[in-house]
Amino acid sequence: MSDSTADLSPADGHRARELDRHILHSWSKHPATNPLAIARASGVRMWDHDGREYLDFSSQLVNTNIGHAHPRVVEAIQRQAAELATVAPATTNLVRGEAAERILSKIDAMAAVFFTNGGADAVENAIRIARVHTGRTKVLSHYRSYHGNTGAAINATGDTRRVGNEFAVGHVHCFGPFLYRSEFWAETPEQEAERALQHARRVIEAEGPSTFAAILVEPVPGTAGILVPPPGYLQGLRELADAHGIVLIIDEVMAGFGRTGEWFAHQHDGVRPDLVTFAKGSNSGYVPVGGVIIAEHILETFRERPIPGGLTYSGHPLAAASIVASIDAMTDEGIIEHAAHLGADVLGPGLRELAERHPIIGEVRGRGCFWALDLVADRDSRRPVDASVVAGLKGALLERGYLPFTADNRIHVVPPLVMSDDDARAGLAILDEVLAAHASAAP
Missing domain, CATH: 3.40.640.10 (Type I PLP-dependent aspartate aminotransferase-like (Major domain))
Structure with a gap:
């Protein structure tokens, strides 16, 4: 384990999920949720109690602009x-x-x-x-x-x-x-x-x-x-x-x-x-x-x-x-300028390249570190994919260490503004892999 995860305990994760029965979560039936138990975060990375690492492409609720634990x-x-x-x-x-x-x-x-x-x-x-x-x-x-x-x-x-x-x-x-x-x-x-x-x-x-x-x-x-x-x-x-x-x-x-x-x-x-x-x-x-x-x-x-x-x-x-x-x-630290650069030079071009390869992406839109992939069942009609498709993609992204923000028929690409170019490209590569796997599994 790295220094960031050396003292993490799976038992604490089990305890966190056990205690979660006492919590009524936002916009949810009780106790229908099974939330991810996060133990630690730094910069653009988060870790669960098992030491598993995630790149945060959600900024939580699009709020950790400066990253975690600055x-x-x-x-x-x-x-x-x-x-x-x-x-x-x-x-x-x-x-x-x-x-x-x-x-x-x-x-x-x-x-x-x-x-x-x-x-x-x-x-x-x-x-x-x-x-x-x-x-x-x-x-x-x-x-x-x-x-x-x-x-x-x-x-x-x-x-x-x-x-x-x-x-x-x-x-x-x-x-x-x-x-x-x-x-x-x-x-x-x-x-x-x-x-x-x-x-x-x-x-x-x-x-x-x-x-x-x-x-x-x-x-x-x-x-x-x-x-x-x-x-x-x-x-x-x-x-x-x-x-x-x-x-x-x-x-x-x-x-x-x-x-x-x-x-x-x-x-x-x-x-x-x-x-x-x-x-x-x-x-x-x-x-x-x-x-x-x-x-x-x-x-x-x-x-x-x-x-x-x-x-x-x-x-x-x-x-x-x-x-x-x-x-x-x-x-x-020039974080606002870096966000503009990420959008113009990395995220925007990278997401548009994904759209060229994956017909499920109907539209890419955004600026800075604020982007959405509008996912469609058919590009001509622009009919949105159903919730089960987005849920499946979300699960696949989590399995690959990518923490996503999803809403309706969309994946929002909204990382902390401090994300490096290399980490942003790594996230785009995970998105590419997941979308390709979805396409190959489709009937």
């Missing part, structure tokens, strides 16, 4: 825990201010940060801020989206996890652009953008423009399929929001902090948001944290009246310290 972030958390492990949010605290300063330094024309515990309550509070600021209620979001599992956030979500959770009011949905499976019979990116914007415009007009507090969108919808928007779409939403006095909320929880090769994904499109939500990549999930980045004209509202909400752990010192260390490390 020494600067670990040390910052340890140091902060020894100095001041927790403090009430009503106090002022140096590391909290430094975390806000670091975040604001990476985004243009924003004035303040409201800290939350994670992405869902970041979206929740962004919606609240928009409603207070405008005095309106309705929120327009996409059907192909995921915004979290709290009251307003899950209602803003477009995918089927919303069903069964629709207890909040004021949520309206429209279809966003997705040329490969266009709702608008579009044939070009320009047509898709134009027709999706017209659809959004008509929904707002039909619902009453003066009733909308916010338009809430992911700059690149992640869980819905890594749907890079066509040129002009986000700018078109900005113009639509401005025309009706609506707040534009950009949900950067998954796409932000380097995932797409820019600090924030909306920066690719030059769009100006009013509110930006963040979480995951801001500290790679080492400590739960999220927040809302607020433009000056929105902040003015809360110079006149208090924000009607707060959280016990808002701006928690351990989380703040991890943000400072993460942003400093990402800046000093």
Whole structure:
């Protein structure tokens, strides 16, 4: 065994799985899951209790942007825990201010940060801020989206996890652009953008423009399929929001902090948001944290009246310290630039080469370290493969030491941004092998 696995114990793995019966897992029946028992992680690698090694091509839930156990972030958390492990949010605290300063330094024309515990309550509070600021209620979001599992956030979500959770009011949905499976019979990116914007415009007009507090969108919808928007779409939403006095909320929880090769994904499109939500990549999930980045004209509202909400752990010192260390490390080590390089020079070309060899891949899409393989039973009809195919591919990838992220008919290729070119190519080779084995086993 290597030094990383010398003291791992299979008995601990057995014990972990035994104790798992006490845990109700997200989005799962109890006790229907059989989760992988992970014991240790470092960089882009993880190990189970048997010492088996996995290349992490999931970034867990697409959040470990800086990789596992980055020494600067670990040390910052340890140091902060020894100095001041927790403090009430009503106090002022140096590391909290430094975390806000670091975040604001990476985004243009924003004035303040409201800290939350994670992405869902970041979206929740962004919606609240928009409603207070405008005095309106309705929120327009996409059907192909995921915004979290709290009251307003899950209602803003477009995918089927919303069903069964629709207890909040004021949520309206429209279809966003997705040329490969266009709702608008579009044939070009320009047509898709134009027709999706017209659809959004008509929904707002039909619902009453003066009733909308916010338009809430992911700059690149992640869980819905890594749907890079066509040129002009986000700018078109900005113009639509401005025309009706609506707040534009950009949900950067998954796409932000380097995932797409820019600090924030909306920066690719030059769009100006009013509110930006963040979480995951801001500290790679080492400590739960999220927040809302607020433009000056929105902040003015809360110079006149208090924000009607707060959280016990808002701006928690351990989380703040991890943000400072993460942003400093990402800046000093060129991690954002490396993510852009991986996407442009390794992952993008490599995945497109796989598509040339494997007819099961209907489309490759993405940027930076944020990619999806849209798997189809037939390329002409673009009919998605069924769940059993994806489950089989997932199992085969795990057997070969590749930790995947799968959703619906897709494999998402979303490694930590610190992955080396060689490790990325090794992962692509595993994907190639698994897809070839699937094709040879097909009837």
